[in-house]
Amino acid sequence: MPRPAVSTVAVLCSALLLTSACTGEPVAKTxxxxxxxxxxxxxxxxxxxxxxxxxxxxxxxxxxxxxxxxxxxxxxxxxxxxxxxxxxxxxxxxxxxxxxxxxxxxxxxxxxxxxxxxxxxxxxxxxxxxxxxxxxxxxxxxxxxxxxxxxxxxxxxxxxxxxxxSDLSYGRVVFSLLKERQSEGTAVRRIAVVHMDDQYGNDGMSMIKRFASQIDGDVVADVEVGAKSTDLSGAVEEVKASAPDVVLTLLYTPQALALSDDFHAASYEPPALMAFGAGYADADFVKREGSDAEGVCSRFAWSAELAxxxxxxxxxxxxxxxxxxxxxxxxxxxxxxxxxxxxxxxxxxxxxxxxxxxxxxxxxxxxxxxxxxxxxxxxxxxxxxxxxARGVVEQVQQGSYRLVYPFDVARARLRWPMS
Incomplete structure (x- = not known):
């Protein structure tokens, strides 16, 4: 019978907790x-x-x-x-x-x-x-x-x-916030979405369409961007023309930075921007955008203020x-x-x-x-x-993300509109 490979012996010994049957030594010495x-x-x-x-x-x-x-x-x-x-x-x-x-x-x-x-x-x-x-x-x-x-x-x-x-969990918390805003008389029906043209973005877009009915929402712009896109001026024009009440994004860091820069270049600011994490959760986003990041919201799984x-x-x-x-x-x-x-x-x-x-x-x-x-x-x-697993929503206020939703654990008041 052929001998097993050395790596197999090692795994077997480890699986047996390296007992003396494999090592010839007491377990405590391993x-x-x-x-x-x-x-x-x-x-x-x-x-x-x-x-x-x-x-x-x-x-x-x-x-x-x-x-x-x-x-x-x-x-x-x-x-x-x-x-x-x-x-x-x-x-x-x-x-x-x-x-x-x-x-x-x-x-x-x-x-x-x-x-x-x-x-x-x-x-x-x-x-x-x-x-x-x-x-x-x-x-x-x-x-x-x-x-x-x-x-x-x-x-x-x-x-x-x-x-x-998952994005379904995040979607529940984001749309719960939007529904509460709606109940207070805020217009949130017109939704523009800017998203990656990949698994993350396309799955997220499907989730948004699924949850939009909860607020009688209408997706007035569905803008896809590629992984190599760094000029989003066309996306900004499309979003601006749709006159949204809120912009939802599913973007990685380069695209999040580009969208923010191109919003600023077009002198346009939506009433609210709520991101599904990714590039907006990158520490580089707030650091590089500075005052242009003020008012941006993002969903998170972790909150330093809850920690x-x-x-x-x-x-x-x-x-x-x-x-x-x-x-x-x-x-x-x-x-x-x-x-x-x-x-x-x-x-x-x-x-x-x-x-x-x-x-x-x-x-x-x-x-x-x-x-x-x-x-x-x-x-x-x-x-x-x-x-x-649960999600929370934070908003950039005075240069850092602050916990704004759920309201019962919030550490700062949600700013709506953004500025």
């Missing part, structure tokens, strides 16, 4: 590591966002690996994963370069060449779609926190899980600022949560078998107090969408 892949756009137009997500992922790994009793999260105290004799996590970060083909290739490289037992991360929905398909082929869990296209969890995938809200109410979120945000000399933001928080969720599943499985980790994810039930997010917790439905 020091194992668990390799987890992480996908991020570290180059190209979304590189600043990719850097934020990488920092969030690395902080989650640090909290697991080090004994940080001051962080009141399940894996904060003690070193490593306790159920598996405290192995530490080794994070393998790979650049997707905002390309679906590259993202899929990186999944194969992380798993087949570098020994990752699972993958986390992902940002652009089209890239995540391709990466998820490759993870499905390889039968390894993929936990995503940063891609919102609803179709990602509606494809019947066995190995893909999303911790963050102060949660001991775990407060501790993690403080550690993030100390470590990276900048405030934690939405992209970092969503990546942190995806990696922490995956770490908890590996710990629950007490195994390096991808199938066991998947089973642990299916059965995971994390209460909201054990996350840093303003959610009900992490619990996946049959489509592997986290049903505990």
């Amino acid at each position: 020091r194992a590591t668990v390799a987890i892949g992480f996908l991020a756009p570290l180059s190209g137009s979304s590189a600043t966002v990719g850097a934020d997500t990488r920092r969030g992922a690395e902080l989650a790994v640090r909290i697991v690996n080090e004994d940080l009793a001051s962080v009141p999260l399940p894996l904060g105290p003690g070193q490593g994963l306790p159920r598996a004799n405290h192995p530490r996590i080794r994070l393998l970060t790979a650049d997707t370069a905002a390309s679906g083909a590259t993202g899929a290739g990186q999944v194969r490289h992380l798993v087949s060449d570098q020994g990752a037992v699972a993958v986390a991360g992902g940002y652009e929905s089209a890239v995540t779609r391709a990466a998820a398909a490759r993870a499905e082929e390889l039968k390894v869990p993929f936990v995503n926190g940063g891609s919102s296209a609803a179709s990602l969890t509606e494809r019947g995938l066995d190995w893909f899980f999303r911790t963050g809200p 102060v109410r949660n001991p775990a979120a407060r501790a993690v945000a403080a550690l993030y600022r100390t470590t990276y000399h900048r405030p934690m933001n939405d992209d970092a928080a969503r990546a942190f949560t995806a990696v922490m969720t995956l770490a908890q599943a590996v710990d629950e499985a007490a195994s390096l078998s991808p199938a066991d980790i998947r089973s642990a994810l299916v059965n995971l039930d994390v209460p909201g107090r054990d996350t840093i997010m303003p959610w009900d917790g992490v619990r996946f439905d049959d489509n592997h969408q986290n049903i505990g």
Whole structure:
């Protein structure tokens, strides 16, 4: 009978928690590591966002690996994963370069060449779609926190899980705000939409049309822009001609910046602009646009102003600022949560078998107090969408995003019109 490959022996030993049957040494003397892949756009137009997500992922790994009793999260105290004799996590970060083909290739490289037992991360929905398909082929869990296209969890995938809200969840909170404005007598019926011509933008457009009926809304402009578009003056003219009550956007950073610049160049400002994250959540947007960003609203999954109410979120945000000399933001928080969720599943499985980790994810039930997010917790439905995820709306006021909705937890009053 031929001997198994060395890598197979290593995995089997790890799956058996490195007992003396494999090592010949007592378990207490072993020091194992668990390799987890992480996908991020570290180059190209979304590189600043990719850097934020990488920092969030690395902080989650640090909290697991080090004994940080001051962080009141399940894996904060003690070193490593306790159920598996405290192995530490080794994070393998790979650049997707905002390309679906590259993202899929990186999944194969992380798993087949570098020994990752699972993958986390992902940002652009089209890239995540391709990466998820490759993870499905390889039968390894993929936990995503940063891609919102609803179709990602509606494809019947066995190995893909999303911790963050989908655009359906975000749509509910945005249109709930619009409906409340309408009930106060504000005109919000005429809706202009500017969106990417990709998975994220097209799924979002379908969601907006679905929710518009709740406010008797009419989409008076449906403007698609390409991934390489940097001149949106034509889009501005189309939006302006439609005389909207509100503009909704689904744009990445270059297009968000271009739209803002071209609005300013045309001396046009809509009554309200509400973004579905992406480029408007990039720290570079507010920094580069300055006063032109004032009044812009965006949906988020994380709020620094809500974090102060949660001991775990407060501790993690403080550690993030100390470590990276900048405030934690939405992209970092969503990546942190995806990696922490995956770490908890590996710990629950007490195994390096991808199938066991998947089973642990299916059965995971994390209460909201054990996350840093303003959610009900992490619990996946049959489509592997986290049903505990929630969205909030923030508005740029005096150079920073402030929490304005839901109104019962708001820290600033919504400005409508924008100025």
